[in-house]
Amino acid sequence: MSVASNSTHVALRGPARGTGTAMIAAALLLVAVAAPFVLYPVFLMKVLCFALFACAFNLLIGFAGLLSFGHAAFFGSAAYIAAHTVKVWNWAPEFGLIAATAVAGLMGLVFGLIAIRRQGIYFAMITLALSQMVFFLALQLPFTHGEDGIQGVPRGTLFGLFDLNQPLTMYYAVLAIFVGGFALIWRTVHSPFGQVLKAIRENEPRAVSLGYRTDRYKLVAFVLSASLAGLAGGTKALVFQLASLTDVTWQMSGEVVLMTLLGGMGTLFGPVVGAGLVVTLESYLASTSLPVPVVIGCIFVVCVLVFRRGIVGELLARLPKRGR
Amino acid sequence: MNAAPNDDIILEARNLTKEFKGFVAVKEVNLQVRRGTIHALIGPNGAGKSTVFNLLTKFLTPTRGQILYKGRDITRTKPADIALMGLVRSFQISAVFPHLSVLENVRVALQRPLGTSFHFWKSESSLYDLHHRALELIEAVNLSPWANHLAAELPYGRKRALEIATTLALDPEVMLLDEPLAGMGHEDIEGTADLIKRVAADRTVLMVEHNLSVVAHLSDTITVLRRGEILAEGPYEVVSKNPQVMEAYMGTGHA
Numbered sequence: 001m002s003v004a005s006n007s008t009h010v011a012l013r014g015p016a017r018g019t020g021t022a023m024i025a026a027a028l029l030l031v032a033v034a035a036p037f038v039l040y041p042v043f044l045m046k047v048l049c050f051a052l053f054a055c056a057f058n059l060l061i062g063f064a065g066l067l068s069f070g071h072a073a074f075f076g077s078a079a080y081i082a083a084h085t086v087k088v089w090n091w092a093p094e095f096g097l098i099a100a101t102a103v104a105g106l107m108g109l110v111f112g113l114i115a116i117r118r119q120g121i122y123f124a125m126i127t128l129a130l131s132q133m134v135f136f137l138a139l140q141l142p143f144t145h146g147e148d149g150i151q152g153v154p155r156g157t158l159f160g161l162f163d164l165n166q167p168l169t170m171y172y173a174v175l176a177i178f179v180g181g182f183a184l185i186w187r188t189v190h191s192p193f194g195q196v197l198k199a200i201r202e203n204e205p206r207a208v209s210l211g212y213r214t215d216r217y218k219l220v221a222f223v224l225s226a227s228l229a230g231l232a233g234g235t236k237a238l239v240f241q242l243a244s245l246t247d248v249t250w251q252m253s254g255e256v257v258l259m260t261l262l263g264g265m266g267t268l269f270g271p272v273v274g275a276g277l278v279v280t281l282e283s284y285l286a287s288t289s290l291p292v293p294v295v296i297g298c299i300f301v302v303c304v305l306v307f308r309r310g311i312v313g314e315l316l317a318r319l320p321k322r323g324r
Numbered sequence: 325m326n327a328a329p330n331d332d333i334i335l336e337a338r339n340l341t342k343e344f345k346g347f348v349a350v351k352e353v354n355l356q357v358r359r360g361t362i363h364a365l366i367g368p369n370g371a372g373k374s375t376v377f378n379l380l381t382k383f384l385t386p387t388r389g390q391i392l393y394k395g396r397d398i399t400r401t402k403p404a405d406i407a408l409m410g411l412v413r414s415f416q417i418s419a420v421f422p423h424l425s426v427l428e429n430v431r432v433a434l435q436r437p438l439g440t441s442f443h444f445w446k447s448e449s450s451l452y453d454l455h456h457r458a459l460e461l462i463e464a465v466n467l468s469p470w471a472n473h474l475a476a477e478l479p480y481g482r483k484r485a486l487e488i489a490t491t492l493a494l495d496p497e498v499m500l501l502d503e504p505l506a507g508m509g510h511e512d513i514e515g516t517a518d519l520i521k522r523v524a525a526d527r528t529v530l531m532v533e534h535n536l537s538v539v540a541h542l543s544d545t546i547t548v549l550r551r552g553e554i555l556a557e558g559p560y561e562v563v564s565k566n567p568q569v570m571e572a573y574m575g576t577g578h579a
Contacts, residue, residue: 184445192435192451193444195424199432202421205383209419210433210494211407212441220442 024269032175041171042239047279048178049236054259054271056228059185061257062266063194064221065201069124069253070111070131071229074104076248077134078230083150083243084143093156093164097177097234104230105223107134112222116215131253138248149244153237170239177235181228186268188224197221229256258296262303264310273311333392334359334528335380335411335498340389342375349375351552353389357498357545362520362529364539367549368572373532374416374502376549380530381413381500382406393498410497414504416532420483420490422476426467429475429486430458433493458493465489465519481512485519492523499523501531505538517542536564536573548572 035044053075060066078100086096115126138144145151155164164170188194199207200214207214237243246252255278263274278296285292307314335357342350350372357363367373378384380391382403391399398406421429434454440446462471465485470478475486484504491499504520505513520529521542533539539546539560546563548555556566563569 187447188444190448191444191446192438192440192448193442193446195428195432195435195448195451196441198424199421202423203419206415206419206421207432208383208404209381209407209413209415210490211404211412211436213402213404217442220444224444 021268028269029179033172036168036171041167043279043283045171045174045239046236046283047276048174049232049239050256050259050275050279051272052178052181052235053229053232054256054263054275055182055185055268056225056232057256058260058265058271059188059228060221060225061260062270063189063201064197064218065204066116066218066222067120067124067257068111068115068127068222068225069250069257070127070129070134071226071256072248072250072252073111073131073134074107074226074229075233075236075252075256076138076243076245077107078104078233079237079243079247080138080144080150081230082234082237083153086156086238087150087153088143092160093158093238096156096238097231100234100237101227101231104233105227107230108223108226109219111226112219116218116222128250128253131248131250135245135248135250138245144243144245147245149242150237151242153241153243155238155241164238174235174239177231181231182268182272184224185228188221189268193217193220258300260310262300262310264313264316267310267312267316270310270312277311332358334394335530336392337376337380338390338392340376340379340391341387342372342379342384343387349552350379350386353549353552353554355380355547355554357528357530359528360526361544362524362531362542363545363547364543365530365532365547365549366534366536366539367555369534370551371549372552373534373549375552377413377500377502377532381411383413407494407496410494411500412491412494412496412498413500414487414491414502416502416506419487420475420478423474425472425474426462426478426486427455427458427471430461430490430493431455433490434458461489461493462486464492466515481508481516484508484512484516488516488519488523496527498528498530501529503532503534506534513538536560536569540564 057068057071060068081103082096082100085091085099086093091099111127111130114130115123118126139146155170157163158173162169162173164173196207196212196217200212200217204214233247236247259274259278260271261274262277263272264270281296281299282292285295303310309317333356337353337355340350340353341348353376365373365376375384379386382398382401386399390397393406393409393411421432424432431451431454434457435441435451440450459468459471462468465488467482467485467489470482475483478486501520505516508516531539544559545557546560547557548563548569550572555572556563556569
């Protein structure tokens with residue numbers, strides 16, 4: 001039975017697509033491993049953190065069709081949790097990150113339970129409102145230190161083995177976290193769950209009529225996305241040894257939307273490219289006299305007008321037709 | 325209708341009423357669908373066909389009245405849950421998943437019984453065992469050459485066929501088809517009508533249609549709605565000779 005269906009599968013799809021993606025991924029991984037010898041590691045780590053954040057966000061909008069406008073709440077809160085547990089409670093970095101991810105996941109569960117029954121703009125507005133509440137809490141709660149944030153977070157030693165104060169060690173740890181998070185997203189998209197999620201994105205009433213309680217699937221996707229956004233935020237706190245209000249602002253929620261749209265919503269590599277582009281522009285424009293938001297805004301407008309599918313989405317669409 | 329014994333009725337609506345802010349879209353509709361038949365619900369625009377249909381499939385909640393499926397009250401059951409009970413609907417605007425392949429469209433309907441639909445850590449290849457059954461269903465609606473195409477690329481008539489294959493994947497006891505022949509060319513109408521007849525051989529079909537003539541040779545029972553109320557009911561020969569029905573359709577030239 002399984003032999004027969006495997007051969008059916010090969011006949012139907014051909015193995016080319018999977019191998020192609022794997023080869024691209026392997027090539028990118030090689031580049032990422034070599035990159036810190038050419039580029040500034042802190043810059044690369046920033047790119048990786050935002051790339052993971054954008055990938056987590058993309059899991060929701062690109063594969064479940066849910067536009068969250070409050071993802072900074074998960075990203076920023078997780079940063080506070082990681083910073084606080086590591087600095088004040090002296091937790092090892094791995095436990096700090098686990099705590100950060102778990103708290104973000106729990107917040108995702110709460111946000112999701114409240115917002116998931118609403119569609120489109122209402123969903124976006126509810127997530128925005130909830131994240132503004134989180135921003136207010138971050139401003140007022142004593143442990144976040146308001147405007148100062150939590151500074152001087154020690155990076156510590158990962159698993160008691162790897163000294164994260166070494167820039168290269170820290171970089172490879174961040175790279176491993178990113179690859180792990182990305183792999184989880186890749187697996188989710190290509191899982192039985194991912195199939196149902198795509199069906200819901202494509203046509204929710206039809207998915208309901210096929211017997212799927214769509215709210216539950218969307219909630220699981222929301223929690224996954226929030227947890228991974230939290231992992232990204234916690235990692236960023238360790239990299240910069242800082243958790244601040246910037247990461248919980250609504251502007252941060254907007255930035256991740258921008259990254260995802262620029263790179264290509266609903267493509268796996270798009271958010272990585274988008275995050276890389278935005279972080280690079282911000283870093284290099286910061287040293288010039290150009291107003292950064294204006295330049296990025298212009299690029300965004302041009303991108304939306306010229307290639308609506310985003311950079312990666314447009315590239316894929318121009319490749320010889322192979323579905324997606 | 326009166327003579328039918330009760331266990332012969334698979335789906336029943338009792339005094340079904342739906343009001344939208346004071347406007348009565350459906351008024352006191354009593355409908356009995358007999359097991360194993362093709363039952364058509366027809367009526368001119370605004371007759372309330374789609375509302376009745378959405379009420380029966382739970383996509384709308386009735387203001388008053390009751391819906392019984394196999395004797396069980398499903399008036400408050402959630403739409404996803406009636407699908408699990410064997411009551412599966414289609415949609416007026418073709419209900420496919422456009423950016424999934426034809427095969428994936430059918431497979432999504434097949435995969436739920438595996439119980440792995442929440443398993444985000446499992447590989448998609450765990451679904452490949454379903455391909456055999458999916459391809460059979462695709463073959464049954466003559467879509468085999470398109471199995472690997474995106475549903476969005478199919479012409480309209482074939483999308484409807486795919487929708488039927490997807491519905492059949494759940495092996496429903498009752499299929500509820502919302503205007504399955506609407507917007508089709510003549511060649512497609514004949515093929516799809518044949519298909520409906522074929523799949524109805526061992527199940528019950530309730531379909532909404534706009535035109536009396538289209539369902540004439542397809543249905544065992546026809547219920548004609550007008551302004552939210554039942555105007556006439558019976559086989560085509562009876563309904564088509566009803567003076568009120570003829571009047572309702574006068575000028576449209578369909579009866």
